[in-house]
Amino acid sequence: xxxxxxDTGENFEYVLRRRGEKAPASLTLTGLEQxxxxxxxxxxxxxxxxTPLISLDALAGRLGIGKLWVKDxxxxxxxxxxxxxxxSYAMGEYLASRLGKPLGELTFEQLASSQVREALGEVTFxxxxxxxxxxxxxxxxxxxxxxxxxxxxxxxARERLENIRAHGARAEITPYCYDDAVRLADRQARxxxxxxxxxxxxxxxEEIPTHIMQGYTTLAREIVCQLEKAGEEKPTHxxxxxxxxxxxxAILGYFAAMWGGERPVTAIVEPDQADCLYQSARADDGTRHxxxxxxxxxxxxxxCGEPCTISWEIINSYADAxxxxxxxxxxxxxxxxxxxxxxxRAVISGESxxxxxxxxxxxxxxxxxxxxxxxxxxxERSRVLLISTEGDTDQANYRKILAEA
Numbered sequence: 090x091x092x093x094x095x096d097t098g099e100n101f102e103y104v105l106r107r108r109g110e111k112a113p114a115s116l117t118l119t120g121l122e123q124x125x126x127x128x129x130x131x132x133x134x135x136x137x138x139x140t141p142l143i144s145l146d147a148l149a150g151r152l153g154i155g156k157l158w159v160k161d162x163x164x165x166x167x168x169x170x171x172x173x174x175x176x177s178y179a180m181g182e183y184l185a186s187r188l189g190k191p192l193g194e195l196t197f198e199q200l201a202s203s204q205v206r207e208a209l210g211e212v213t214f215x216x217x218x219x220x221x222x223x224x225x226x227x228x229x230x231x232x233x234x235x236x237x238x239x240x241x242x243x244x245x246a247r248e249r250l251e252n253i254r255a256h257g258a259r260a261e262i263t264p265y266c267y268d269d270a271v272r273l274a275d276r277q278a279r280x281x282x283x284x285x286x287x288x289x290x291x292x293x294x295e296e297i298p299t300h301i302m303q304g305y306t307t308l309a310r311e312i313v314c315q316l317e318k319a320g321e322e323k324p325t326h327x328x329x330x331x332x333x334x335x336x337x338x339a340i341l342g343y344f345a346a347m348w349g350g351e352r353p354v355t356a357i358v359e360p361d362q363a364d365c366l367y368q369s370a371r372a373d374d375g376t377r378h379x380x381x382x383x384x385x386x387x388x389x390x391x392x393c394g395e396p397c398t399i400s401w402e403i404i405n406s407y408a409d410a411x412x413x414x415x416x417x418x419x420x421x422x423x424x425x426x427x428x429x430x431x432x433x434r435a436v437i438s439g440e441s442x443x444x445x446x447x448x449x450x451x452x453x454x455x456x457x458x459x460x461x462x463x464x465x466x467x468x469e470r471s472r473v474l475l476i477s478t479e480g481d482t483d484q485a486n487y488r489k490i491l492a493e494a
Contacts, residue, residue, distance in 0.1 A: 144156065241261065388441045423490045
């Protein structure tokens with residue numbers, strides 16, 4: 090079933106799915122055994138620590154729900170986003186495969202050793218990014234003693250470019266949109282013998298994107314452990330932002346493997362300028378649908394026009410709703426989290442990190458979204474989980490948004 094709602098100045102469209110409507114996808118790639126393997130790897134990395142899972146009780150009360158948690162990924166490895174989880178794990182798997190051994194048989198110290206560099210020679214990892222993934226790739230390459238080259242789409246923030254260069258990568262802003270920057274990185278990899286580390290997949294390029302998705306399962310496993318340690322019940326609802334969908338597919342896949350039919354009711358949220366998953370769900374014809382042209386949303390990390398083949402199978406099987414919305418919902422989410430209710434902790438959340446908070450508030454508070462609210466079963470008993478995937482990666486815009494009424 091498809092529903093559409095619009096409002097003057099800010100677009101809000103959604104597609105609803107009946108639970109169990111789609112044949113379930115395989116969850117072996119993002120399941121419990123894989124997440125444990127991934128987590129063992131990440132625990133070896135310098136600076137690793139689980140990021141905070143913050144309970145915003147006052148905001149939950151104001152919104153009329155029972156519980157609201159926000160996983161704060163601005164604290165991940167000092168990089169202001171979760172992305173290094175994927176890049177580091179994919180690089181670890183690649184280096185281990187070059188050595189002819191399973192990753193589980195090698196320590197991080199061995200992979201980062203001078204002996205490995207001598208055995209393999211210099212490896213250059215290349216990627217395209219709006220900022221966060223490239224920063225994670227640059228940081229990870231430096232960690233392993235290897236090289237990184239990063240291409241950014243037009244309009245990328247200078248601050249994000251310099252953050253990537255600070256880790257020793259060669260980085261530049263290109264005249265291309267995100268998806269064309271990905272194609273540029275792929276061409277350069279083929280031309281120079283570099284290793285493409287891209288957080289999306291297409292036919293013929295799926296192994297490394299699979300490992301990147303698997304890297305993200307560490308985050309989901311942390312959430313389960315944190316809830317269990319605090320004696321909390323599992324969430325009833327989950328809101329996940331999406332670009333190509335690798336992050337959303339990994340998290341949803343883990344929770345579907347963990348809880349089966351009792352998994353949280355899940356909504357996928359995208360900017361309306363780059364809503365490839367929403368468009369694919371709306372068409373519901375068995376194929377992925379692309380968004381082309383300029384994508385002018387300030388949610389730069391989500392401005393991707395082509396769904397990841399691997400994650401789309403999971404999302405298409407297990408997501409309950411797809412939302413495409415304007416930038417105003419992201420801005421409101423940034424303010425909700427950054428200017429907290431009395432008694433709550435502040436969460437510094439950037440444009441791509443906060444959009445789910447703004448969308449949640451709209452669904453709960455706007456009368457025109459009553460049908461969506463009721464379809465999702467959001468009420469005073471609901472326990473909602475959000476993941477703030479980035480901090481203030483564009484500090485000037487962050488300050489501007491928080492200063493607005």
